[in-house]
Amino acid sequence: MTSERASDTSDDGSDAPRALIAGRGVAFIGLGHMGAPMAANLARAGVDVRGFDLSEEAVAHAREAGVPIADSAAAAVAGASVVITMLPVGRHVISAYAGVGSGDGSGDGGLLAAAAPGTLFVDCSTIAVDDARRAHELALAAGHRSIDAPVSGGVVGAEAATLAFMVGGDDADVAEARPLLEAMGRRVVHCGGPGLGQAAKVCNNMILGVSMIAVSEAFVLGEQLGLSNDALFEVAANASGQCWALTTNCPVPGPVPASPANRDYAPGFASALMAKDLGLAAQAIASTGVHAEAGSLAAEIYARFAEGDGAMRDFSAIITDIRERSARAGGSHATDGGAA
């Protein structure tokens, strides 16, 4: 069912950011785990949002969450001054923009051809820096403007409108998008020109992946040496080993009650997504020639872990893999929770 764009505005005109975006025409393409709640938050803020997804299941779920749905990508884009995409990987973004084999009903030229001249394209997907720059060039060549605005915060953050946006693009375009992003999140960091939002995301997640492996290896080594997990935590959390992977997402149960380790590694942040993000980091490492051995190795370790049962477990479950491999290699004191 096609939903016509309405002119009704927010019921709360006293809220300045809300007044800025109320009634604004926004197409939201990609209504998956992240896109549906993000689009629903825009609709809730009074934005005249029209969503579209190729998957009927995603559409049904988004409609239920309060997102007005368009019949096609082209219909979603009609009358919109901003087009937000939240798609799986770079090739989806490029093909949705350019229309090459996207099969999304947006016509041969894709979203770029369907949009009115000067439309602001905001890609929130996590994609390679090179793909983000390519998408930006395509948008410019088609007479539009574009920024990259990948997020952190996961589905929980998307639902609660507490996402963090890392944004790359021109000042004026970022300023224009900011009130919309603020309706979906609570932190918007302008990282620089086109592609630099993705660069910030990939660098941050490389720190996270490497540090989780380091923390997990240290716990398993401590276990083998007869050190209790609690003792190591007490020392490292108050010393130079302190980091988010240790003190917030601790890979062993006990010291941090809210960490996924206490619920059999239910995510949280799934290892499959960490493997994807580290794969993007590895691509960036290769294209820049940076000598990042730890980052490259972390990408390999998570890619291997995500091939099997690890994919849907929180990324801190990498410790179980390290422990199993250590036991297979003949560790004499391997335990599943540390020497008490």
Ligand code: NAD
């Ligand atoms: P998802 O697979 O749940 O949703 C993607 C949606 O895009 C799907 O519903 C798919 O049908 C749709 N799609 C693909 N091509 C399309 C097209 N041409 N036109 C319209 N719809 C199309 O993925 P997700 O978990 O929502 O993640 C989206 C992006 O956000 C990814 O890049 C991911 O890496 C990133 N991200 C995800 C999380 C998370 O926790 N899930 C956290 C941070 C960032």
